Amino acid sequence: MKLVSDLLIAFVAALHLYILWLEMFAWTTRGRKVFKSLPADLFEKTKTLAANQGLYNGFLAAGLVWSLLISDPAWSANTAYFFLTCIFVAGIYGALTAQKRILFVQAVPAALAIIFTYLANRA
Numbered sequence: 001m002k003l004v005s006d007l008l009i010a011f012v013a014a015l016h017l018y019i020l021w022l023e024m025f026a027w028t029t030r031g032r033k034v035f036k037s038l039p040a041d042l043f044e045k046t047k048t049l050a051a052n053q054g055l056y057n058g059f060l061a062a063g064l065v066w067s068l069l070i071s072d073p074a075w076s077a078n079t080a081y082f083f084l085t086c087i088f089v090a091g092i093y094g095a096l097t098a099q100k101r102i103l104f105v106q107a108v109p110a111a112l113a114i115i116f117t118y119l120a121n122r123a
Contacts, residue, residue: 001120006068008113009080012087013064015109016057023054037099060087077121084110084117 022031027050028043043050063083070076091107 001116005080005113005116005120008109008116009064009068009084012084012109012113013061013068015105016061016064016087020054020058020061023050023057025054027051027054035099073121077117080117081114084114088114 022034027047031050032038032040032043060083063086064080067076067080067083070079088107088110091102091105091110095101095103095107
């Protein structure tokens with residue numbers, strides 16, 4: 001169970017590193033293809049805002065990677081819970097306010113990682 005938990009945490013971290021790259025460095029190129037619902041003229045105008053969002057996604061990924069490097073099981077799990085919960089809440093909010101797809105891209109993987117982390121660390 002611990003291996004599945006760690007793999008899910010790593011997957012969510014990798015996903016958020018991809019989002020960091022997309023929003024910070026590829027917003028006006030690849031971002032147009034990923035976020036097709038946004039008008040094309042909006043990408044250049046929102047480049048700085050997207051980069052800011054990307055930076056926050058990088059912080060979330062860093063927190064998850066950190067949780068995997070912590071040797072104390074309780075501290076590691078609690079750190080993972082915190083960052084995964086942040087991602088889950090952001091995914092729910094994004095699904096309600098931006099695109100429903102965000103629910104499946106961000107919130108569901110975070111929820112699965114939370115569940116498996118709980119199962120791996122229960123007494």
